[in-house]
Amino acid sequence: MLHHEQVVIHTGERSGLPVMVAIHSTALGPAAGGLRLWHYPDWRDGLADALRLSAAMTAKFAVAGLPGGGGKTVVVLPGRGELDPRRRRDVLRDVADVIASLGGRYATGPDVGTGPDDMALIGETTPYVFCRPARLGGSGDSSPHTARGSLAALRAVGRRLYGTASMKGLRLAVMGLGRVGAGLARLLAAEGAALTVTDIDPAGRGIADELGALWCPPDGILAADVDILVPAALGSVLTKQTVPELRCRAVVGPANNQLASPDVADLLHHRGIVWVPDHVVSAGGVINAVSTELHRVGADRAQARVLAIETTVDELLDTAHRHGRTPARAAEELALRRLRGASAPAGSP
Numbered sequence: 001m002l003h004h005e006q007v008v009i010h011t012g013e014r015s016g017l018p019v020m021v022a023i024h025s026t027a028l029g030p031a032a033g034g035l036r037l038w039h040y041p042d043w044r045d046g047l048a049d050a051l052r053l054s055a056a057m058t059a060k061f062a063v064a065g066l067p068g069g070g071g072k073t074v075v076v077l078p079g080r081g082e083l084d085p086r087r088r089r090d091v092l093r094d095v096a097d098v099i100a101s102l103g104g105r106y107a108t109g110p111d112v113g114t115g116p117d118d119m120a121l122i123g124e125t126t127p128y129v130f131c132r133p134a135r136l137g138g139s140g141d142s143s144p145h146t147a148r149g150s151l152a153a154l155r156a157v158g159r160r161l162y163g164t165a166s167m168k169g170l171r172l173a174v175m176g177l178g179r180v181g182a183g184l185a186r187l188l189a190a191e192g193a194a195l196t197v198t199d200i201d202p203a204g205r206g207i208a209d210e211l212g213a214l215w216c217p218p219d220g221i222l223a224a225d226v227d228i229l230v231p232a233a234l235g236s237v238l239t240k241q242t243v244p245e246l247r248c249r250a251v252v253g254p255a256n257n258q259l260a261s262p263d264v265a266d267l268l269h270h271r272g273i274v275w276v277p278d279h280v281v282s283a284g285g286v287i288n289a290v291s292t293e294l295h296r297v298g299a300d301r302a303q304a305r306v307l308a309i310e311t312t313v314d315e316l317l318d319t320a321h322r323h324g325r326t327p328a329r330a331a332e333e334l335a336l337r338r339l340r341g342a343s344a345p346a347g348s349p
């Protein structure tokens, strides 16, 4: 797509760890995107993730029709375990310094490995942070909104494939029972979906029991005989090797970066499997945060914007069908159209 506008790699004064902020585009508005604290084999892998994830944030805003740009922060954690609380504070303060230095071109939020309390700490140094706890004036945990937005995307797919937006009786396999995955599984169970679920943490079995869902070991879920597969954990589950194993009619979930490479979207298409890009499905969290905290719309209007993901997916599937292309291509074209429109010089035809 486009080149990144700015990438900052700054070794934190306190933690000694490299803080990497990628600003992909501010063509539509100031950039936003979460802070990922995660383990990578090498810091360069973390940088590659920041570059990819920030570009996905640009597309997320553009397709959602919101005036925001794409950014992301990655801090590569050392070793394997969790950071101790003191070290974590140091990292968050270092991140806050870098964000403050960007003067509002970029605001952060939660991502893998971070949550509202981390945002509260960052907010002590810089105002450019979303999803602080409600008691501090933030919009709090974004995961329930991401789950609701994902359900909206599933309704559009349900309508196209089965003629009904209701999840009742549909067989869905949810991969990953973190905050978003478990929240979505709960919404689906409440609506009467037939669920199969998994997580790398065996404690997920407790959630399966609670929801009356079938538990499947993580390595079996991709081949589950279901209507829709719902990736809700870490990325790159769809590869040249795994696509031939799938037995579902659609893959629609909020996990970031589900495709190992962009051409996997074509493999899915050739197998007749509908794949809705993850940045479209997972937009609910950021839509709610930006709408309430930046655009200052009320909770109802923010919720309506989240639920509008259903119409967005409807339109993408329709465009894809009419033009014989993948929904991924349709989404990319829509994003590019909106970005080009924004960057046209004032007064140009």
Ligand code: PPY
Pocket: 032, 033, 034, 035, 107, 108, 109, 110, 111, 130, 131, 142, 282, 283, 285, 286, 289, 290
């Ligand atoms: C994402 O949507 O992937 C995020 O990065 C989460 C987020 C949520 C709210 C504000 C900024 C980022």
